[in-house]
Amino acid sequence: MSYVSDVLEDLKKKSENQPEFIQAATEILESIEPVFEKHPEYQKAGLLERYVEPERIVIFRVPWIDDEGKVRVNKGYRIQFNSAIGPYKGGLRFHESVNLSIIKFLGFEQILKNSLTGMNIGGGKGGSDFNPKGKSDNEIMRFCQSFMTELYNYIGPDTDVPAGDIGVGSREVGFLFGQYNRISNEHHCVLTGSGLEYGGSLVRTEATGYGLVYITEEALKQRNDSFQGKTVVVSGSGNVAIYAAEKAIMLGAKVIAMSDSSGYIYDENGIQIPFIKEIKEINYGRISEYLDYFDDENLTAKFVEGSNNIWDLKCDIAFPCATQNELDGDSARKLVSNNVKYLSEGANMPCTLEATEILQKAGVVYLPGKAANAGGVATSALEMAQRSSKLCWSFEEVDSRLKAIMVNIYHCIDQAAKEYGFEENYVIGSNIAGFIKVANAMMAQGVV
Numbered sequence: 001m002s003y004v005s006d007v008l009e010d011l012k013k014k015s016e017n018q019p020e021f022i023q024a025a026t027e028i029l030e031s032i033e034p035v036f037e038k039h040p041e042y043q044k045a046g047l048l049e050r051y052v053e054p055e056r057i058v059i060f061r062v063p064w065i066d067d068e069g070k071v072r073v074n075k076g077y078r079i080q081f082n083s084a085i086g087p088y089k090g091g092l093r094f095h096e097s098v099n100l101s102i103i104k105f106l107g108f109e110q111i112l113k114n115s116l117t118g119m120n121i122g123g124g125k126g127g128s129d130f131n132p133k134g135k136s137d138n139e140i141m142r143f144c145q146s147f148m149t150e151l152y153n154y155i156g157p158d159t160d161v162p163a164g165d166i167g168v169g170s171r172e173v174g175f176l177f178g179q180y181n182r183i184s185n186e187h188h189c190v191l192t193g194s195g196l197e198y199g200g201s202l203v204r205t206e207a208t209g210y211g212l213v214y215i216t217e218e219a220l221k222q223r224n225d226s227f228q229g230k231t232v233v234v235s236g237s238g239n240v241a242i243y244a245a246e247k248a249i250m251l252g253a254k255v256i257a258m259s260d261s262s263g264y265i266y267d268e269n270g271i272q273i274p275f276i277k278e279i280k281e282i283n284y285g286r287i288s289e290y291l292d293y294f295d296d297e298n299l300t301a302k303f304v305e306g307s308n309n310i311w312d313l314k315c316d317i318a319f320p321c322a323t324q325n326e327l328d329g330d331s332a333r334k335l336v337s338n339n340v341k342y343l344s345e346g347a348n349m350p351c352t353l354e355a356t357e358i359l360q361k362a363g364v365v366y367l368p369g370k371a372a373n374a375g376g377v378a379t380s381a382l383e384m385a386q387r388s389s390k391l392c393w394s395f396e397e398v399d400s401r402l403k404a405i406m407v408n409i410y411h412c413i414d415q416a417a418k419e420y421g422f423e424e425n426y427v428i429g430s431n432i433a434g435f436i437k438v439a440n441a442m443m444a445q446g447v448v
């Protein structure tokens with residue numbers, strides 16, 4: 001057994017009921033094995049045992065009162081996984097599926113993602129099993145205030161700077177920030193994704209989706225190709241999905257399908273993104289409402305129940321942008337048989353390990369989430385830079401920095417994959433490129 005497999009086996013034993021965390025850890029640890037062969041000093045320093053153990057996990061009670069006056073209790077989480085290269089940074093997820101395993105897997109991935117951005121930000125993640133869907137604005141406000149009253153004790157502009165994720169958009173960030181500001185009496189940059197009126201950055205809303213398209217554009221460019229005339233399928237219809245679809249269309253592609261957890265809409269003539277924005281960003285509605293925007297003569301779109309079947313559609317480029325493990329082996333086989341050429345992950349770990357293997361074996365250009373969706377956190381770091389310097393950059397300035405970061409990430413992961421003899425394997429390239437920076441920082445800082 002190698003050092004890496006020993007640590008992985010031990011981790012599996014200790015984390016038996018954390019399947020998502022084990023899934024992410026297995027993928028990452030197996031792919032960084034060659035790094036340990038080149039750097040035996042890492043093993044001497046017990047680096048991997050320390051790397052897989054979060055620096056801190058906070059789990060707390062979040063009591064709040066619903067509109068009927070009934071007391072409700074949810075669980076709150078914040079995992080501060082690794083601060084070797086900078087303050088913890090990573091979003092908050094509010095969804096009923098949230099548990100320790102999911103927050104740990106997200107935090108673990110975040111360490112490498114943040115490292116890949118080239119900015120000095122460590123890895124963290126948090127959230128709650130509270131689902132804002134179906135709750136009134138007042139209920140969401142009361143929940144957010146209660147959540148922040150406890151989280152406040154553990155975060156700070158140079159300690160830990162959370163942001164949004166699934167279920168945490170501009171409304172929730174506003175309520176969370178309001179409570180932080182009220183308790184601390186400090187207008188700190190302690191949450192990114194803030195409203196533009198109170199310190200937010202232009203492009204933060206678009207950043208993850210646009211970044212996903214920029215890195216894919218670079219992969220296309222390296223193969224003398226472009227988005228022009230390509231057919232794209234995007235799963236989800238939230239923050240990442242909407243702006244990935246918007247930018248792909250701006251670059252000449254046709255987005256033929258998008259989904260939510262109830263099903264997907266398909267239109268061979270192309271989806272109109274302004275309608276999706278209205279349904280999802282303003283009305284918080286269901287994707288099937290898209291059909292209501294057309295009268296009978298102009299209706300070419302259809303709604304299909306069940307979101308998983310979206311991968312049966314024929315496309316050149318697939319962007320899974322909904323949630324973890326949404327694309328399994330069968331879906332990957334379908335995509336391959338329909339000749340998909342590129343798959344870039346907007347969501348975190350949307351492909352199962354089996355799906356990843358199938359796509360890579362078939363020669364699909366596969367860009368994993370920790371590289372492909374790093375544009376959001378990178379722009380959050382740009383937001384932090386603007387806040388601390390009291391400057392506001394223009395849309396064009398932030399957008400061009402974002403694009404430069406995504407192009408740089410592509411070349412970094414491409415280079416690392418080549419250097420270690422795994423050309424075009426961007427899973428290995430991302431894990432190795434992200435890991436080496438963190439490992440060297442940990443080595444420099446001694447056993448902590």
Ligand SMILES: NC(=O)c1ccc[n+]([C@@H]2O[C@H](COP(=O)([O-])OP(=O)(O)OC[C@H]3O[C@@H](n4cnc5c(N)ncnc54)[C@H](O)[C@@H]3O)[C@@H](O)[C@H]2O)c1
Pocket residue numbers: 164165166167168208235236237238239240241259260261262307308321322323324326346347348373374376377
């Ligand atoms: N927002 C960011 O900046 C950001 C950055 C990096 C990664 N991510 C990741 O991207 C993914 C989406 O995040 P978001 O911010 O867009 O969240 P969001 O809440 O804005 O949107 C999530 C979307 O996915 C849909 N959905 C949920 N389960 C689904 C399923 N099984 N099938 C189809 N659709 C489903 C929801 O209806 C919603 O439209 C998550 O994995 C998140 O961790 C987000």
